[in-house]
Amino acid sequence: MNLIGEHTDYNDGFVLPIAIDRDVALVGAPRGDRRVRVYSIDFDQQSEFSLDRIDHDLQHAWSNYMRGVADVLQKAGYALGGFDAVMQGDVPIASGLSSSAATEMATLMALTAATAGATAPLQIDGARAAQFAQRAENQFVGVNCGIMDQFISSLGKAQHALMIDCRSLDYQLTPVPPCATVLVVDTTAPRTLAGSAYNQRRSECEEGARRLGIASLRDISPVEFDRRSADLPAVIARRCAHVVHESQRVLDAVAALQNNDIAAFGALMVQSHESLRDLYEVSSKELDAVVDIARGEPGVYGARMTGAGFGGCAIALVADQYADALAQAMQAEYPRRTGRTPKVYACVASDGASWRSL
Helix, strand or coil: CEEECCCCHHHCCEEEECCECCCEEEEEEECCCCEEEEEECCCCEEEEEECCECCCCCCCCCHHHHHHHHHHHHHCCCCCCCEEEEEEECCCCCCCCCHHHHHHHHHHHHHHHHCCCCCCCCCCCHHHHHHHHHHHHHHHHCCCCCCHHHHHHHHCCCCEEEEEECCCCCEEEEECCCCEEEEEEECCCCCCCHHHHHHHHHHHHHHHHHHHCCCCHHHCCHHHHHHHHHHCCHHHHHHHHHHHHHHHHHHHHHHHHHCCCHHHHHHHHHHHHHHHHHCCCCCCHHHHHHHHHHHCCCCEEEEEEECCCCCCEEEEEEEHHHHHHHHHHHHHHHHHHHCCCCEEEEECECCCCCCCCC
């Protein structure tokens, strides 16, 4: 889940996600051949494939994330072994909380476990594992996602956020406030425009960078951008303004956490949401309602939408002693404003993917 830094990843900028205490888990055992057989409890479906011929499964789309990971690992030269497994997860699907990245990393962990007793077991560090998982989603599944979701799913640490430089892939662990809860509110609104709008925003950012004569929006400072923004078409200027200033907000947010200035961090969250709503135009009435409700409750430091937008989730950073009251207020007020019933989760920063023998 991203604390701040939205739509900056594909512009070579900065992001600040945490791994949350929800997961996709695979429990299984190695096979003596090269077949992978997985039963999904959540979908009540089974999918099976051979590592010698990895095709897409049109009937069980969830398995393509798994197949993609196996495919890219083999193309990278890793010798894999088959396994039988049961899969179950509690990451909400299609809500902006990276259920696909969780599935990819769980699969990579299962393949690591299945070959752990082999002559040459998998030896993949966390950053490389994230890149393989992203490649699976880009090249096999066909979703042009950035690196953030896989990176935090792989490298997350308890009680820390992870500042990621999406150009260099350098990263820095930053402690999160021990006295605050991240409340996640799933708006339960359909994200019907998310795909087309996402592609459009990427194109607008690319056009802005081209007109500014830079490789990406990462390559211009907020001061320089503000000086030159009048030369851009109005819509392009708004899109680029969000990205340039959002990347700076991530750096400012890290500094606020390092100084234990939770109020400053919360103010940056609010600025981020307002920018996503007004400049990038990817919010929705439901997301705005969550943020507005949260900002009216005691103990809330800040709130914002998270993820690509047009539905999905918003988050609020709230003092621990007020978290339950905020959740109750959200359950009561959000349906009155939107006609929808929210799903509310209190989350903490947790460790990323791992595997162990049972």
